[in-house]
Amino acid sequence: MWRWTCTQEHRRRFAGPGSAVLMLGLLLSLAGQAAAQGFADPLETPAPRYADGLAGLPIQALANTGEALLAVGLRGVILRSEDAGRHWQQMPVPLSSDLLDVSFVSPQHGWVVGQDGVILASEDGGRTWTRQFDGRQALEQLSRYYQDDTALEPQARDAYLDQLRTNLQAGPVLPFFSVRFVDDRHGFAVGPFGMFVASDDGGQHWRPALHQIDNPDFLHLNAIAQVGEHLFITSEQGIVFKADRSGAHFRPVSTGHVGSFFSLAGHGDVLLAGGLGGVLYASHDQGESWHALKSPLTQLVSRIEFDLRAQRFTAITAGGEVLELSADFSRSSLRQSAAPMLYTDVLSLPGQVIYAGIQGLRPDSAEPVQPSRGEQ
Template identity: 40%
Template sequence: MAQPYADPLDAPAEINRLAAQSQLTAITQAGARLVAVGARGVVLLSDDAGQHWKQAKVPVSSDLVAVQFPDASLGWAVGHDGVILHSADGGESWSKQLDGRDLLKLLTAHFQAQAEKGDERASQYLDLVKLNFGNGPEQPFLGVWFENERDGFAVGAFGTLMATHDGGKSWESWIEKIDNPNSFHLNAITGIAGELYIASEQGTVFKLDRNQQRFVPLSTGYAGSFFGVVGDQRFILAHGLRGNAFRSTDGGQTWSRVETGNAAGLVASAISDKGTLLVASQAGAVLRSDDLGRSFSALESVRPYLFAGLSQVDGDRVAIVGMSGVQIAPAQ
């Protein structure tokens, strides 16, 4: 007998003994622990550098897209159906802080109140909210970043941008606080050397202007989409479609194209404390740079499949996730 339909927002993630070989989309570190997330609400934990994995308890079965831990205990994961999840125990258990149903109510009330005060842009944002949620609470969050235990942002499709200043207990719209009139998708958000960057479409990287308290666009000279931004205090690198990568050494004011030697989308990246940069390709390659993103070479030890995320395990190994689960490979 067929099982009755359960909305992913109402159905906890099923425990699957083969979860480490299932579709995974992102991976990060929570202290010494690896935390990976993926389809149908799967969250996996490893305390031995990826040799063994256990599945965490998750209250939803919506696909999860991104995960970040500002410290070893506190973490956030985001994904489809407007889901924002929070863990206070290093990923062992998760609670839902926001979903698409709540997001629709929150944004509608917010922009209605602004429109009633005569804010013409608020009426336009209200129309956008109605359009985006016309088929239900399905709009995904695509990235999340917390600077500390209280201050964080979640970004997503069609310019969705939310902020919290109380660790996610409450969320507020920042859609009107980003110079994004075309409602570009906000594909990832990353903190680098005290600055905050968002990877977006049409060659756009947004940077938080802390004085204005809004995100402003940086023009890279590229016309395609970026999927991520990575770097340290010396440089930043935006990477995206068809192997394209653009590098800046002045906080995004000027950019130069970098030859990556790869023609597939560059979907994920990580940099070690020593400055070793790794970038994952959609087509199954991992590129390494030891000169701050000026040049790249492919890791020969990687088993190729459709990659989606990566994290440096230590100076010698990299954890990569994608359609075939998780892979641990030498980073040399």
């Protein structure tokens, strides 16, 4: 669960419009907390085991390893399926913090992040998981990196150290929202208040990466995604950060939007980002310039997926809305479910789509409505 202990600076930032994803995470965490019988430190308590009803557990993120499907969610739940989601098995997890994102770089190597600053890793396709990092050691470990780095300009180093103290001095308070590895050694995890960490050895060691992003206001970093050779991070104030080809440095690109983005996906030069109120912005030049699309969505866009096989974007919202768009945005279809829920992720498979959310895992059974033509 999310330990709700914040500094005065954090309280001020939580009051802003960019905090919606944080509030969403808190609500999901409270749902898990309500089910608990008394308090047990989630970092010291293994995930509870469920005998049945696995497909109905609250799920936050999905991944396809190429050989299996993974689903992660509240109270440390990690589910695995080897038959395209028809049957799920719960995997043992050494903690019960809420898990928010999962990413695999190969059928064997994957990572999970979540509340309490947790980072887990698997080397066997998600069957077993080990803890690589959590918020208890974060302040000392991350601060030491900058204290020992004599190459940094002193004013910049002091700013990074001050922000780390602001974020981490209360202990394992803040989550990591999203994780992405570009290969089995190099990866990043992002979170609120500019939290940004990196690993160069498969997660055996994690270091701060505040110096690798032009983010002087320490804006929330909501999600990290890879499209082709480029990494992108969605943020507040209409900002999408784009990495150079080496992935060593991220610079801000203004989209013209004033709010927050929470998800991004794409193919080739084409990108689609989604935010509060169903906002969708598109780019046709690898994120260098952006324009708004006319969107029928009304709620926070919690995830966007691009299905390469079907040449289709799918955008889902916290209000249970689903919008499908063609690869060039020339066609769109708003899909309607008989029992919508707070959607958190979507995963396209041959012949079906699996939706994840607060009420568990659901295969696609919706019918398309409101077809339209022409880029919006």
